[in-house]
Amino acid sequence: MAGVPQRLRTTWREVPLARHLVLAAIGLVLVAFTLPAVGDFRATQLTELAYIALAAAGLTVLTGLNGQLSLGHGALMAVGAYTTALLLDERDAGPPLVLVVLAAVAATLAVGVVVGVAAARLHGPYLAGATLAMAVAVPGIAVHFRDQLGGEQGLRTYTPEIPGWAADAAYYLTGSDPSRSTYVAFLAWATLLLGLVLLANLARSRTGRRWAAVRDDEVAAELAGIHLGRARVSAFAVSAAAAGAAGAMLAIADRNVAPGAFNLNLSMTLVAVVVLGGLGSLTGAIIGAAVLTLLVSFGPGLGRSLGLDDLASEQVAPLVAGLVTVAVILLAPRGLAGIAQGRLAARRARRAYTSAPSSDGGSPPSSSTPAGSGSAGTSTAVSTPTGKGTP
């Protein structure tokens, strides 16, 4: 690391945007080179991975960072998806795609604020119940407004044309014209990466710190001048916006938006992704989404190779997903991202220890006495740094 200029390292450490943008750019380049090579089937799967990861990223901010549970994020995806479908109906070319996605985000954000205001008053199981009700009720709305929202059949979504410059760029990079699936997958991944950058910025900002404070101790957060309701509603709204963007990608990818796609299963999948990846971890959201979507694609094949019939093979994926989730909760409560992070932290600590073994000699290994029991020995050991701590 000696070759890296000090200023660059300071920037890397202190400017979250620099970090996040560099990581996102690397991701985008990887995606740009991977997608054309994998074929339409895998591209479609990668699209699903992207929008599940995006919605889960929103959920992990809400649950992990702000401590609010939502079992109804699938319903919020539905809001984004239906908004997209209504704007991209079959009639004509429709508005530019960027505007469509922004409108989907705005609509879901608005719904998120309304739900968030209600959620801010609820805790624990009550919040879970209310959001669960949302997951069940929202698809019903689509069925009820048959004329506007297409009922059980849903709405067809107009397929956006690949813009000329994008096709040219793809041809320049890969030597072949991109297929529609590749294009949609690229859209979904670009949206995911943009969403992750914004969410990571927020999590690293004053806003994220306020959300975490409200999660950890309401009274202390209030005394620090934080309005509990505002913090909760803003977290819900941001989380909903991510789900809305994910819903828009789903609508574009599936070319059809129907209530069946937003059943309870979707909401539960999002929760499972968050738990699997690690509560509050954005990287975890991608890892969790990857594990679960891959399971769905490999499950049936695995079942058939084990000699199961088609019907039973279909159930292999949910079974394995459930087992994996339970195993992660039992063995690694901080999720798959938590495992990686723990390894990294341990290695860093080891390196710091070997490079400067005597610098932190006073760190009390066993002095974490429980509250109230300040025994004379530990207390003097702890109070001595008072003098030398202030230079």
Next chain:
Amino acid sequence: MSASGSTTAPDSRADTSAPVLELHDVTVRFGGLTALDSVGLAARPGVVHGVIGPNGAGKTTLFNVACGFVRPTSGTLLHRGAPRARFLPHQLAGLRVARTLQGLGLFDRLTVLDNVMVGADRTARSTFWGGLLSTPGSWRDERAVRDRAMAQLEELGVAQHAGRYPSSLPYPVRKRVALARALVSEPELLLLDEPASGLSSDEMDELAGLVEGLTDRMGVLLVEHHMDLVMRVCDEITVLDFGKVIAHGTPAEVQTDPAVLAAYLGEDVA
């Protein structure tokens, strides 16, 4: 209430005359229980004001009224002489009033530094949109807040724990972190809720020195059980019993007050 002028707190600042926080004739009833009965109290800058009384005397309720957690059944609250119709806890920091909690209330999943940065939120300027887009202004502001929090940790001698999580630290260190979180907002009045609980006598000495050192910057309102600490650091003392103010004055006056002796030692003495 009228006893405001009786104390002789040594202070050089000119604006000490206006109390930061005043309670006028405050009564709090929980159903049939009267927790506070027309209590008056004034917390001035530069003055350490102790609130003592036997268990259940209403000390904590008094604090909760002062912080807006409990709405008084009747009576008024004044901030800098201006009556406040409604007092909400999250507005307290903006009024330059900070409070420590009996249970510390540290944010367990935030580092020590982040804990104190939350305390400095009043002075932070970056907005939601600035944070979302990570504008240069927002991260410059973050750095300023971080520097301020770090300086506060250094002042209290716990800066070396900045990267640790509160649960991994010994109790006295955690107490200092909680105090740093309150002080970093640069309050004009600091409410200390039982700051000496769980401390050894050595640490209590340090705490006393610390509190005494604060008076050139702020007023302190202190609820405490340890009489020796209260008598040492307080400039004036209000004694509560069964929700009523039974005595008010300097430590020397209060110590010899027959009503106080009766409340603490039993009816026989009176």
